Amino acid sequence: MEVQETEVQTDRVLTVPNLLSMLRLVGVPLFLWLILVPKADGWAVVLLALAGISDWADGKIARRWNQISRVGQILDPLADRLYILATLVGLLIRGIIPWWLVAVLVGRDIVLGIVLFILKRSRGVTGLPVHFIGKAATFCLLYAFPLILLGAGEGSLALVCKIFGWAFALWGTGLYLWAAVLYLEQAARLFRHNSPNQVGVVQAGG
Numbered sequence: 166m167e168v169q170e171t172e173v174q175t176d177r178v179l180t181v182p183n184l185l186s187m188l189r190l191v192g193v194p195l196f197l198w199l200i201l202v203p204k205a206d207g208w209a210v211v212l213l214a215l216a217g218i219s220d221w222a223d224g225k226i227a228r229r230w231n232q233i234s235r236v237g238q239i240l241d242p243l244a245d246r247l248y249i250l251a252t253l254v255g256l257l258i259r260g261i262i263p264w265w266l267v268a269v270l271v272g273r274d275i276v277l278g279i280v281l282f283i284l285k286r287s288r289g290v291t292g293l294p295v296h297f298i299g300k301a302a303t304f305c306l307l308y309a310f311p312l313i314l315l316g317a318g319e320g321s322l323a324l325v326c327k328i329f330g331w332a333f334a335l336w337g338t339g340l341y342l343w344a345a346v347l348y349l350e351q352a353a354r355l356f357r358h359n360s361p362n363q364v365g366v367v368q369a370g371g
């Protein structure tokens with residue numbers, strides 16, 4: 166399993182990657198407002214696209230310029246999960262996606278959240294190393310939802326967006342569950358081999 170560089174390199178809070186993550190967090194309620202109140206789907210798609218680009222950019226910048234920070238390790242996956250949750254809620258309320266997809270994705274995060282809570286209480290582990298399957302799953306889902314939203318319209322373009330959107334969604338969901346299995350395996354190894362109060366390295370990123 167390939168794991169990304171996760172060692173904390175700076176204790177600074179105001180770094181470019183952290184600012185990008187903060188901007189993504191600010192965009193979450195704005196996205197929900199756009200999709201539910203004025204139903205400005207075009208602007209909602211633009212916002213999701215910008216969130217996906219910034220998610221890629223902040224990780225790239227952090228590794229390239231040695232700006233990996235503990236704050237960033239918390240903000241980055243938090244922003245990812247809130248965008249996925251907000252998109253699921255918005256699309257579900259609009260009747261664009263089925264309830265089972267929401268149940269699978271949210272249920273996966275609840276299970277991992279419980280496992281991480283137990284790890285922290287029993288072993289002092291604060292997180293699990295990030296691996297590329299988790300990040301790939303997040304990217305697939307972040308690209309899937311704008312396409313599914315555009316696919317809710319009429320015409321040939323909407324049909325193409327719907328097909329590609331659901332392809333990304335199914336692949337992303339599969340990878341999301343696969344990543345969960347890998348994280349659970351990591352957690353099992355920590356339960357078996359780590360002594361209590363050993364500190365983990367990073368919040369799981371996908």
